[in-house]
Amino acid sequence: MIVWICRSVLVLVLAWTSLLQAAEIPNIAAAANIKFAMEQIVKNYQQQTGQQLRVSYGSSGNFVAQIKHGAPFQLFLSADEKYVEALSSSGITADNGVIYAYGRLALVAPNNSPLTLDEKLDGVAKLLHDGQLKRFAIANPEHAPYGERARQLLQQKGLWQAMQSSIVYGENVSQAAQFALSGSTQGGIVALSLAMAPQFRERGRYLALPVEQYTPLTQRMVLLNSAGEVTKDFYHYLQSKPARAVFSSFGFALPEEH
Structure with a gap:
């Protein structure tokens, strides 16, 4: 006892x-x-x-x-x-x-994507026009700053409204990056810091977007x-x-x- x-x-x-x-x-x-x-x-x-x-x-x-x-x-x-x-x-x-x-934004695409990466987002516009843009990932702009800037950039390029049915929202930008490089999307706009990480770099391509195109x-x-x-x-x-x-x-x- x-x-x-x-x-x-x-x-x-x-x-x-x-x-x-x-x-x-x-x-x-x-x-x-x-x-x-x-x-x-x-x-x-x-x-x-x-x-x-x-x-x-x-x-x-x-x-x-x-x-x-x-x-x-x-x-x-x-x-x-x-x-x-x-x-x-x-x-x-x-x-x-x-x-x-x-921070900086990056345009990303998985290795199997037909998306061409360019600073003006002409590749995104082309896929959208050709009906090949089915899923495109960004963070939720309501509470994620990188998602807010991604939306801002797409609006400036005149793509936002036409992409509504294609947008896939991540709860945060890390989740959005996972979606964007999962192979089930054609790409996305996420944080450059995530796109540069080895965990993501081996799964896709990225391009740093000019900082002049969005609010710092x-x-x-x-x-x-x-x-x-x-x-x-x-x-x-x-x-x-x-x-x-x-x-x-x-x-x-x-x-x-x-």
Whole structure:
């Protein structure tokens, strides 16, 4: 009986210790377009410091809604600074944050697609005219900045209305990239940072689109009021040369380049 009680207490202590350790790991909300760059940066930071981080990826608009409803994130990296402004105006951030990168759009197509990639989207227009554009992926423009810019670009080219029956929406730009290069679509407009990643590059083709064709994707990050010391340290690490070099390698422009 005594042995059973001791074992039970030990199990409870171990379980409680695990919960405390999990609670100490900072939760970070990051825009889906920085997933592969962020994974490398987090890996480098953990190797350097031994600190653990928990990163969730998704659309910036959805994260804002979650944070406003009490989601326990300590740091938010947005794909568009307007979402940081929405949080800072609510008084739940430490300040207005800092710009960490500038994003770019890419036109992509799976290897089996007849889509010709060009900056003017003439290849998209041709497939549409020929009735060959059946499925074309973008992120949901209602809450994903890269989807919003993709819609803006298609509208400027006079293609948006005619493509309505062909558009396939990803919940975020990472999912849109998966759709675009799955082989079941003719292509899509997604984040250049995702198209450049080895996981996607081996499955299709991509072309960086001129930044002059859409509203800048100014990516800003901000600490939440709940941020602990580890999160604050990582926030500063994200502004260091090693971290910025990773962002640059994934096609992002850096603040000092603007």
